[in-house]
Amino acid sequence: MSDLANALGAHPFLAGLSDVHLAEIAACASDVRFTSGQVVAKEGRPADATYILRKGRVALKAGPHVVETVEDDEVLGWSWLFDGVWHVDAVAVGEVDAIRLDGALLDAAMHRDATLGHALSRRILLLVHRRLERARLRSLDVFGVAR
Amino acid sequence: MTAAALDLWRPVPMPVVSKVQETADTVTIELDARDSPVRFAPGQFTMLYAFGHGEVPISISGDPAHPERLVHTIRAVGRVTNPLVAVEPGQVLGVRGPFGTGWPVHDAEDGEVVVVAGGIGLAPVRPVFHALAAHRERYERVWVLVGARTPADLLYREELERFAGAHGFDLRLTVDHADDTWDGPVGVVTRLLEAADFDPSRATLMTCGPEIMMRFVVREALRQGVPAEKIWLSMERNMKCAIGLCGHCQWGADFLCRTGPVMRWDHAMHRFDVGGL
Amino acid sequence: MSRYRLDPHDLDRLLERLQEGGRVLIGPRLRDGAIVLDRIRSTADLPRGLTTVTAPGRQHLLDRADDALFGYEVGPDAAKRWLHPPRVELWRARKDEGGELFFEGTDEPPKYAFIGLRACDLAAIGIQDAVFLRPGITDPTYAARRADVRIVAVQCGASAATCFCASMGTGPRVDRGADLTLTEVLDGEPHFVVEVGSEEGEALIEGLPVKPVASTAPEEAAARAAAHQERQMPGDVRASLLNALESPAWDDVAARCLACGNCTLVCPTCFCTTVEDTTTLAGDAVHARRWDTCFDQGFTDLHGHAVREGVAQRYRQWLTHKLSTWHDQFDTSGCVGCGRCITWCPAGIDLVEEARRIGGSG
Incomplete structure (x- = not known):
């Protein structure tokens, strides 16, 4: 397996996938780095990639407000699967070391290999599920006084 | 009435020696407990009395190795905590305790x-x-x-x-x-x-x-x-006495002032999901 | 147990004996249209020739055709009012000019004697003993009042429509907890049969004009009272209520319950209290406790919101505590079957019926 495929297989998002699937994903992947303050995604612009964070922190922002941060070992971006535009701004906070998965290439690979499509879709749904769970807790504003 | 029995309800006076403003509504105060050291397990609480205002349960936030210094971090959220947060060094508070169960610092060893x-x-x-x-x-x-x-x-x-x-x-x-x-x-x-x-x-x-x-x-x-x-x-509940007599902190069969506030999940789980117990 | 015969006109001798040494005698007397427990000094203070008519939500008094002194069923008061008073000062705090704080105890309470308590009342004292005199947690207020108390019980010869002590195993026969037990016999020549239940009881009647008697009047009275009782607490109530914590049946009783807390006030075992802090004109801070009720929304207030927000949750707390979790805490039920919570519920809610309905005991 290539170094990239090994790196992908070591990431929690993709851990446990078969070597075949990892090779298919690696064919869509490239190493990327962002410097502090660099814009990773811009609301309204075409969303063409998923970023698998290896090291560093990305702030998801709505206007000036940080909605949430995405950190080491987490994943950012799945809009290319749906309407193809980013729904938040994403800005690197410090150095960020990530793997970029090209949305168009991955979409094609998922169509070619339905088992890959199924496996990846499930993992992306799990991300969405976790993010939703956090949003629920957050919406309760549990540290406020006298709710 | 025996002195020992009285002690359950009656506070001990302790002077405030320092106060740190932690956040906008929260302070940490240290009381001089040299005259009656408060030997406690992490997780236990005391009843703190503000003169004329009343008593309220507050967790102990200090170092258990120093029972002569009683440290409390208090957030101003009500009738008694408001005056407690407003105390200044030199003022005297009443203290009862420690009460309740502690965190499993010994059980957690070797892991x-x-x-x-x-x-x-x-x-x-x-x-x-x-x-x-x-x-x-x-x-x-x-x-x-x-x-x-x-x-x-x-x-x-x-x-x-x-x-x-x-x-x-x-x-x-x-x-x-x-x-x-x-x-x-x-x-x-x-x-x-x-x-x-x-x-x-x-x-x-x-x-x-x-x-x-x-x-x-x-x-x-x-x-x-x-x-x-x-x-x-x-677990946090309204407590008025801290000695299992006032009934306020009941959660199922537990008086949380005695079998709590710290408890194991497998003891709490069956009640946790029943709202309003 | 030794039995004696006491003539009604000699009862005052016993009341005098009970008050020796400054003991304060508490017994039934008529006040505000009800028979309450209050300080009495002689038989003249007892409610003579009265009886009670009791039903869910009401109790009223009627005249009897005879001169019975104990011819009624339990009123709203139990010994709790005296042993665990509605309001009691725990201590006073005083600040001197230098800012030093002093905590001072309150005065010693008087010694008490009771007359006229029934089997359910004695069982209730036993339950409050378990609450307030626990190993390691002795409530000084209760302990001081309870210590060295004298109790002259009365054997019930009839039951109110709300009584169910037989099914709780607490009555109607007085078989423990009294120094003396009186059975009032009205047939023929009126007299009391006195049973002695303790050495203190023996001392109380020493020298009084009593005669040994072989009488089965106490057993006959108890049997009559038991035969009147229709209500029966389901035997499986402890488990069945805990299994029904999330039953919609609580909403049904909550729709009728006014959350007034009357049931907890008249209950002879309910012990919950709150504390109140007040300041005297002299500047002393008084720390007092007073009866509280789990029906009050503020009872579980936590930073401005109640843990038991709805009446259904509060009724559930009361009923499950009384009939289920009390066993875990004190190794006994919290209910003695006196029926006061039924009688003094303004909505006439019947806890036996609710326990049966909610617990699904048929």
Whole structure:
């Protein structure tokens, strides 16, 4: 397996996938780095990639407000699967070391290999599920006084 | 009436020796307990009396190795805590206690320790940090995962960073809402738990914070494989007497002032999901 | 147990004996249209020739055709009012000019004697003993009042429509907890049969004009009272209520319950209290406790919101505590079957019926 495929297989998002699937994903992947303050995604612009964070922190922002941060070992971006535009701004906070998965290439690979499509879709749904769970807790504003 | 029996209800006067403003509505005060040292287990609480205003249960936040210094972190949220937060060094408060159960600092030896605290919930676990630091060699990795509403609401921040540096704690902080001063994680505290790389089969987890927060923390801990009997939480209820006589803190058959506030998840779980018990 | 015969006109001798040494005698007397427990000094203070008519939500008094002194069923008061008073000062705090704080105890309570308590009342004292005199937690207020108390019980010869002590195993026969037990016999020549239940009881009647008697009047009275009782607490209530914590049946009783707390006030075992802090004109701070009720929304207030917000949750707390979790805490039920909570419920809610309905005991 290539170094990239090994790196992908070591990431929690993709851990446990078969070597075949990892090779298919690696064919869509490239190493990327962002410097502090660099814009990773811009609301309204075409969303063409998923970023698998290896090291560093990305702030998801709505206007000036940080909605949430995405950190080491987490994943950012799945809009290319749906309407193809980013729904938040994403800005690197410090150095960020990530793997970029090209949305168009991955979409094609998922169509070619339905088992890959199924496996990846499930993992992306799990991300969405976790993010939703956090949003629920957050919406309760549990540290406020006298709710 | 015997003197011993009277002691249950009657406070001991103790002067305030120092006061630190922690956040906008929260202070830490230290009382001089040299005349009647308060030997306590981390997690226990006292009843603090503000002259003319009344008594309220407050967790002990100091170092259990120093029973002569009684330390409390108090948030102004009501009729008695408002005057307590307003005390100044030299003033005298009444103290009863300590009361209740403590965190399992001994049971947690020879394994990893994961402390998950949110908001003022950090105050009742602060003695745990002292206890772990005093016998650091008895524990494997120590995770301190802390959530707060905003950076300005984070308690003990500098001290926690000092502690983490000096005693090798893996400290992670997160806030629900960031401001310009904050470039750390933004998000709920459960997320720190998801990201922490501990061995769930060797870990003891202690969580303290609003009940809803603890509900999500326990769910995440169980999902990661921490056994129910290794998860501990601290339950908060209205308490008027702290000696199991006033009935206010009942939760099922428990008087939380005596069989709580700290209890194991497998003891709490069946009641936790029944609302309004 | 030795039995004696006491003539009604000699009862005052016993009341005098009970008050020796400054003991304060508490017994039934008529006040505000009800028979309450209050300080009495002689038989003249007892409610003579009265009886009670009792039903869910009401109790009223009627004249009897005879001169019975104890010819009624339990009123709203139990010994709790005296042993665990509605309001009691725990201590006073005083600040001197230098800012030093002093905590001072309150005065010693008087010694009490009771007359006219029934089997359910004695059982209730036993339950409050378990609450307030626990190993390691002795409530000084209760302990001081309870110590060295004298109790002259009365054997019930009839039951109110709300009584169910037989099914709780607490009555109607007085078989423990009294120094003396009186059975009032009205047939033929009126007299009391006195049973002695303790050495203190023996001392109380020493020298009084009593004659040994072989009488089965106490057993006959108890049998009559038991035969009147229709209500029966389901035997499986402890478990059945805990299994029904999330039953919608609680909403049904909550729709009728006014959350007034009357049931907890008249209950002879309910012990919950709150504390109140007041300041005297002299500047002393008084720390007092007073009866509280789990039906009050503020009872579980936590930073401005109640844990038991709805009446259904509060009724559930009361009923499950009384009939289920009390066993875990004190190794006994919290209910003695006196029926006061039924009688003094303004909505006439019947806890036996609710326990049966909610617990699904048929």
